[in-house]
Amino acid sequence: DAMVIQNPRYQVTQFGKPVTLSCSQTLNHNVMYWYQQKSSQAPKLLFHYYDKDFNNEADTPDNFQSRRPNTSFCFLDIRSPGLGDAAMYLCATSRGGGSYNEQFFGPGTRLTVL
Amino acid sequence: AQTVTQSQPEMSVQEAETVTLSCTYDTSESDYYLFWYKQPPSRQMILVIRQEAYKQQNATENRFSVNFQKAAKSFSLKISDSQLGDAAMYFCAYRSADTGNQFYFGTGTSLTVIP
Numbered sequence: 001d002a003m004v005i006q007n008p009r010y011q012v013t014q015f016g017k018p019v020t021l022s023c024s025q026t027l028n029h030n031v032m033y034w035y036q037q038k039s040s041q042a043p044k045l046l047f048h049y050y051d052k053d054f055n056n057e058a059d060t061p062d063n064f065q066s067r068r069p070n071t072s073f074c075f076l077d078i079r080s081p082g083l084g085d086a087a088m089y090l091c092a093t094s095r096g097g098g099s100y101n102e103q104f105f106g107p108g109t110r111l112t113v114l
Numbered sequence: 115a116q117t118v119t120q121s122q123p124e125m126s127v128q129e130a131e132t133v134t135l136s137c138t139y140d141t142s143e144s145d146y147y148l149f150w151y152k153q154p155p156s157r158q159m160i161l162v163i164r165q166e167a168y169k170q171q172n173a174t175e176n177r178f179s180v181n182f183q184k185a186a187k188s189f190s191l192k193i194s195d196s197q198l199g200d201a202a203m204y205f206c207a208y209r210s211a212d213t214g215n216q217f218y219f220g221t222g223t224s225l226t227v228i229p
Contacts, residue, residue, distance in 0.1 A: 031215050042205060042219040043159075050215050090159070096215050100147055100166060103207075103217055105159040 003027070004106035006091050012112045013081050021076040021109045023091030032074040033103065034066060035090040043090055049074060050096050078111075086113045116141045116208050120220035127196045128228050134181075135191045135223045137206030144168075145211035148182070148189045153222075154202040162204070165189065167211070193225075201227045 004025045013019040023032065030051050035043035047056045049068045063085070065077045078085055088110050092103040117140045127133035139148070150162040165173045165182050172180050177197075181190045193200055206220040 033217075040203070040222070040224065042221045045216065048215060055215070092159075094215070094217075099209075100164070102149055102151075102161045102164060107158045 006106035023074045025093045029093035031094045031096040033092040037088045081113045116218045118220040122223045124224045126226040132194045137189045147209045149207040150191045151205045152202045
């Protein structure tokens with residue numbers, strides 16, 4: 001089945017130690033998104049790629065960066081995680097350009113910062 | 115940016131009964147799409163139902179239906195014959211038909227189904 005895969009599902013890191021979260025998709029969608037979701041809150045968009053075009057949200061901290069080396073893969077890098085960065089990180093994909101099509105979400109990576 | 119408001123942080127419903135979750139949004143656009151997503155505890159977010167703004171007919175998917183009131187900018191979700199598996203967070207989301215790639219989410223409604 002076509003899907004969005006996130007690895008790892010659980011990530012534990014130490015305060016200030018860089019961490020990379022991975023997302024891959026088999027849907028061949030041209031848009032990929034990274035969201036941060038804290039407990040019982042709405043997903044907060046960090047950034048998204050439309051093909052190779054990177055779109056950063058104005059309030060996304062510089063500590064968060066992303067890479068999309070090809071259509072299928074997208075990475076979220078947290079350069080110096082703080083305690084406030086502990087959250088669920090969701091990757092999603094969609095067809096681009098004002099499409100009727102919905103977002104498909106991965107299962108998420110739960111990040112713990114010690 | 116568009117704003118999406120879900121005014122009910124928590125709702126509960128008896129099994130087999132009907133419940134309606136509210137969603138309002140603010141936009142100056144005439145063409146857009148609206149979605150309801152379900153996020154069960156510790157599970158993946160999935161699409162429940164979607165509506166195109168230029169379609170007057172309300173969308174239905176089995177036990178799920180919407181009441182779309184474009185003039186009032188309202189998009190409520192009705193769940194009929196509620197089942198235990200319907201317990202989840204429900205998020206309303208907006209997507210522009212023009213600028214297109216961003217989805218704007220409401221703050222969610224936590225639905226409890228009482229056996």
